[in-house]
Amino acid sequence: MLSAGVLLSALLLLVLTGLGVFRLYFGFDWTAGDDASGRLFTLKILGGNSFDPFAAEPFGAVFWGTMAILLALALALPFVRFVAASVLAVVAALGIGVLHWRYASPEPRVPVEFQLLIVLVLYAIHVALCLIAEIRAGKRFETLLSQYVPPELAAAYIRDPASMGLAGEVREVSVLFCDVVGFSSVVATLPPPQVAEWLNGFFSLTSRIVVRHRGTIDKYMGDSVMAVWGAPAPSDTHAFDALGAAVDIEAELQSLNDRHRERGLPDVRVGLGVSTGRANVGPLGSEYRMDYTVVGDTVNVAQRLEAQTRAYRVPIIVSGSTAAALPDMLFRVLDTVLVKGREAPVTMLQPLGARAAADEKLLADLERHRAAMSACESGEWARAEALFVRLRDEWGPSDLYESYLRGIEIARASDG
Numbered sequence: 001m002l003s004a005g006v007l008l009s010a011l012l013l014l015v016l017t018g019l020g021v022f023r024l025y026f027g028f029d030w031t032a033g034d035d036a037s038g039r040l041f042t043l044k045i046l047g048g049n050s051f052d053p054f055a056a057e058p059f060g061a062v063f064w065g066t067m068a069i070l071l072a073l074a075l076a077l078p079f080v081r082f083v084a085a086s087v088l089a090v091v092a093a094l095g096i097g098v099l100h101w102r103y104a105s106p107e108p109r110v111p112v113e114f115q116l117l118i119v120l121v122l123y124a125i126h127v128a129l130c131l132i133a134e135i136r137a138g139k140r141f142e143t144l145l146s147q148y149v150p151p152e153l154a155a156a157y158i159r160d161p162a163s164m165g166l167a168g169e170v171r172e173v174s175v176l177f178c179d180v181v182g183f184s185s186v187v188a189t190l191p192p193p194q195v196a197e198w199l200n201g202f203f204s205l206t207s208r209i210v211v212r213h214r215g216t217i218d219k220y221m222g223d224s225v226m227a228v229w230g231a232p233a234p235s236d237t238h239a240f241d242a243l244g245a246a247v248d249i250e251a252e253l254q255s256l257n258d259r260h261r262e263r264g265l266p267d268v269r270v271g272l273g274v275s276t277g278r279a280n281v282g283p284l285g286s287e288y289r290m291d292y293t294v295v296g297d298t299v300n301v302a303q304r305l306e307a308q309t310r311a312y313r314v315p316i317i318v319s320g321s322t323a324a325a326l327p328d329m330l331f332r333v334l335d336t337v338l339v340k341g342r343e344a345p346v347t348m349l350q351p352l353g354a355r356a357a358a359d360e361k362l363l364a365d366l367e368r369h370r371a372a373m374s375a376c377e378s379g380e381w382a383r384a385e386a387l388f389v390r391l392r393d394e395w396g397p398s399d400l401y402e403s404y405l406r407g408i409e410i411a412r413a414s415d416g
Contacts, residue, residue: 029042029044061103062099062100062103065099065103066096066099066100066115069092069095069096069099070092070096070115070118070119070122072092073088073089073092073119073122074122076088077122077123077126078126078129081130082127082130085123085126085127085130086123089119089120089122089123092119093116093119096112096115096116096119097112097116100112100115169280169281169282170278170279170280170281171230171231171234171278171279171281172230172238172276172277172278173228173229173230173231173238173276173277173278173279173281173294173298174228174229174230174238174239174241174242174243174274174275174276174298174322174325175218175226175227175228175229175242175274175275175276175279175294175298175299175302176210176215176225176226176227176228176229176242176245176246176272176273176274176302177224177225177226177272177273177274177302177303177305177306178206178224178225178227178246178249178270178271178272178306179223179224179225179270179271179306179307180199180202180223180224180268180269180270181269181270181271181309181310182269183222183223186198186266189266190265190266194265197265198260198265198266198268199223201256201259201260201268202223202256202268202270203220203225205249205252205253205256206225206227206249207225209245209248209249209252210225210227210245212245212248213229213241213242213244213245213248214229214235214237214241215227215228215229215241215242215245216228216229216231216232216233218293218294219291219293224306226299226302226303227242227245228281228294229241229242230281231279231281231294232281232292238276239274239276239322239325239326240325240326242274242276242322243274243318243322243326243329243351246272246274246316246318246351247316247351249270249272250270250272250315250316253268253269253270256268270315271306271307271309271310271315271317272306272309272315272316272317273301273302273303273304273305273306273307273308273309273316273317273318274302274305274316274317274318274319274322275298275299275301275302275305275318275319275321275322276298276319276321276322276325277296277297277298277301277319277321278296278298279294279295279296279297279298279299280294280295280296281293281294301319301346302319304346305317305318305319305346305348308334308337308348311403312334312335312348312350312400312403313397313399313400313403314334314350314397314400316350316351317334317348317349317350318331318348318349318350318351319346319347319348319349320346320347320348320349322349323347323349328354328355328356329351329352329353329354329355330351330352330353330354330355330358330362330366331349331350331351331352332349332350332352332366332369333347333348333349333369333370333373334348334349334350334400335347335348336348352366365391365394365395368387368390368391368395369387369391369395371387372384372387372388372391372404375387376404376407376408376411379411381408381411381412384404384408385405385408388401388404388405388408389401389405392405
């Protein structure tokens with residue numbers, strides 16, 4: 001152990017110095033330029049053995065008793081914390097004092113003050129090593145925590161853990177689910193080491209973007225990632241940050257897939273669901289394992305929205321509550337559906353970008369889409385069909401509008 005070696009080395013050096021085995025003497029002779037050399041002073045360094053332990057008389061029981069106490073102290077300190085180390089140092093000092101008081105000669109070979117100084121120096125070295133170890137452990141913990149939450153939030157937790165709100169509570173949050181599409185087929189075509197490499201690339205990309213947008217990785221579930229904004233650190237921009245992360249994940253997958261193609265690996269395709277609402281946040285688990293997580297209807301909705309991206313042929317679907325929290329963004333309403341386990345229907349929307357950046361064509365297409373959805377709700381199938389055909393041909397994606405057209409055919413057949 002490093003700390004034990006340092007303490008033993010310090011003990012040896014202090015004892016040898018105290019015995020006078022190693023001594024250096026410095027002498028200055030001031031000449032002030034009086035001699036022929038013109039030098040102002042001369043420095044003399046003298047060294048050697050001023051004490052020969054092999055020729056000296058025996059040190060006696062007191063010396064060896066104190067050396068045994070000091071050695072035991074140096075060996076024990078690395079294995080205890082601050083309070084126990086303080087107790088050991090006090091006990092060692094008292095033991096050395098008692099030995100000198102009861103058994104020492106009037107003029108001991110090594111003064112008691114020097115031996116008590118050794119106790120103090122060993123204790124000081126131990127405290128310094130403990131502080132260095134605490135700082136290093138804190139840095140390692142902060143680095144590890146930064147893999148799950150933004151670095152600034154990790155630093156804030158290190159400074160004040162109570163500020164992160166680790167007690168269970170109900171809070172307004174935004175939740176993102178990101179799942180790999182077609183993961184089973186990838187597993188069937190790649191050997192396990194390449195599957196792990198392929199999946200780790202996806203996790204690294206997703207996690208990096210989540211943290212960049214001030215989110216927290218809640219958990220990895222097979223080929224899925226769950227992230228949350230607004231917990232453990234509260235946030236006033238959780239909906240905006242969650243949607244920004246979803247958009248960046250979809251955009252930056254292209255660079256990851258380019259690297260995969262160069263190495264003969266399949267592309268990564270994902271579905272993303274974002275939901276905003278109140279949820280229970282805090283530590284959950286048992287006496288065997290605890291986990292800080294988010295549970296509630298908002299989490300369930302986000303997971304269901306992610307699953308719907310396959311049916312509606314869009315990469316990102318957000319809930320109506322998320323869209324309502326972002327009035328400066330444009331969204332295309334996809335449908336209003338009943339989600340399993342939930343009585344109230346959920347409005348599903350696709351994000352289209354910032355309202356300020358929209359051109360006239362986008363606004364016109366979006367208005368046409370709204371008119372088509374309204375016609376469907378009122379049963380005006382011919383009008384809805386004409387609008388969806390135009391949107392399919394002029395806007396897209398075509399798969400989305402083909403699904404609406406198939407739905408109109410089914411509705412007409414049921415009405416007839």
